[in-house]
Amino acid sequence: EKELLKQLKDKTATSKDGITVGAWANIGSPKDVAGVLRNGANGIGLYRTEFLFMANDRFPTEDEQFEAYKIVAESMKDENGKSYPVTIRTMDIGGDKSLPYMELPHEENPFLGWRALRICLDRPEILKTQFRALLRASAFGYIKIMLPMVISIEECRKSKALLEECKAELRAEGIKFDEDIQLGIMIETPATAFRAKWFAQEVDFFSIGTNDLTQYTLAVDRGNERISHLYDTYNPGVLAAIKAAIDGAHEGGISISMCGEFAGEARATALLFGMGLDAFSMSAISVAKVKKNIMAIDKASAEALVERVMSMSTTEDILAEIDKYNEELL
Ligand code: PEP
Ligand code: MG
Numbered sequence: 001e002k003e004l005l006k007q008l009k010d011k012t013a014t015s016k017d018g019i020t021v022g023a024w025a026n027i028g029s030p031k032d033v034a035g036v037l038r039n040g041a042n043g044i045g046l047y048r049t050e051f052l053f054m055a056n057d058r059f060p061t062e063d064e065q066f067e068a069y070k071i072v073a074e075s076m077k078d079e080n081g082k083s084y085p086v087t088i089r090t091m092d093i094g095g096d097k098s099l100p101y102m103e104l105p106h107e108e109n110p111f112l113g114w115r116a117l118r119i120c121l122d123r124p125e126i127l128k129t130q131f132r133a134l135l136r137a138s139a140f141g142y143i144k145i146m147l148p149m150v151i152s153i154e155e156c157r158k159s160k161a162l163l164e165e166c167k168a169e170l171r172a173e174g175i176k177f178d179e180d181i182q183l184g185i186m187i188e189t190p191a192t193a194f195r196a197k198w199f200a201q202e203v204d205f206f207s208i209g210t211n212d213l214t215q216y217t218l219a220v221d222r223g224n225e226r227i228s229h230l231y232d233t234y235n236p237g238v239l240a241a242i243k244a245a246i247d248g249a250h251e252g253g254i255s256i257s258m259c260g261e262f263a264g265e266a267r268a269t270a271l272l273f274g275m276g277l278d279a280f281s282m283s284a285i286s287v288a289k290v291k292k293n294i295m296a297i298d299k300a301s302a303e304a305l306v307e308r309v310m311s312m313s314t315t316e317d318i319l320a321e322i323d324k325y326n327e328e329l330l
Helices: 002-008 030-038 050-054 062-076 117-122 122-138 153-173 208-219 223-231 236-251 266-275 284-295 299-310 315-330
Strands: 020-027 044-048 084-089 142-147 182-187 205-208 255-258 281-282
Touching: 002 284, 020 030, 020 084, 020 284, 030 062, 030 084, 030 284, 044 062, 062 122, 062 142, 084 208, 084 255, 084 281, 117 122, 117 153, 122 142, 142 153, 142 205, 153 182, 205 236, 208 236, 236 255, 236 266, 236 299, 236 315, 255 284, 266 299, 266 315, 281 284, 299 315
Parallel strands: 020 044, 020 281, 044 084, 084 142, 142 182, 182 205, 205 255, 255 281
Antiparallel strands: none
């Protein structure tokens, strides 16, 4: 294991036929960056900022957020000082995550309720503070902004309008930021997965959040032990949603990564690569094994696997087909 990590650390995730995908990691705090670099990731595909919001008894100020984002952006560089992409997600509170200092109403179905971007658009001052901090930090590295839990084009447009307001404010204040900063969305709902081509006209990139996409496609609560056997990302309906998102992104001319747990699942690497995923973002400890898998396969055989899998109707058949491919090639 240690040996494998050493060998692969400075290698890119490049297939036998020369196609390179991003090997990125997910983080929850600036403290995680050291582990990301040690494990050979060449980007951060998801920085979950809600821990910054949960750590205190009040909202983090613009300056406190700025400092956290700046440290991550500054430390995510290669040995030549070139910045790696750092994808920072706006506050994803609600569902299973609460804020001690913010009264969230009691809800029958919190995962279907007032959470994430919905809260931010109803309380735009929260989102604007975070946008300003992100913009300011973008002067110190390669930051990309990502919105969670999107279901509509209107949400994208409202968010973009708020981002533009923040940019105008900073310009007026003479504060530097990356004028080309990208704004992307997570694909976590069927509403975005199956309309990806349309969302691609509105935003700069996608990242598939399979943890929520699985939950919302199957109507299976991701935290409910009682039905955990039904929580299955290999369900043909979930795979169809993932494939629709990837196809839609590329038809719309933008790139798409995956930052849900499924991206770090070695068993699924070939399938996702065959679907055309542009980057895999996972826990740092999974980076080496996913790289190793990519290096062992080629696009044509992975695409053929996808075609066979998408014609199957049960998880059992799908897994058998994937395992057969993996046994031969990995
Ligand atoms: C996801 O839903 O897949 C995701 C990456 O976001 P989180 O797990 O933080 O909800
Ligand atoms: Mg999610």
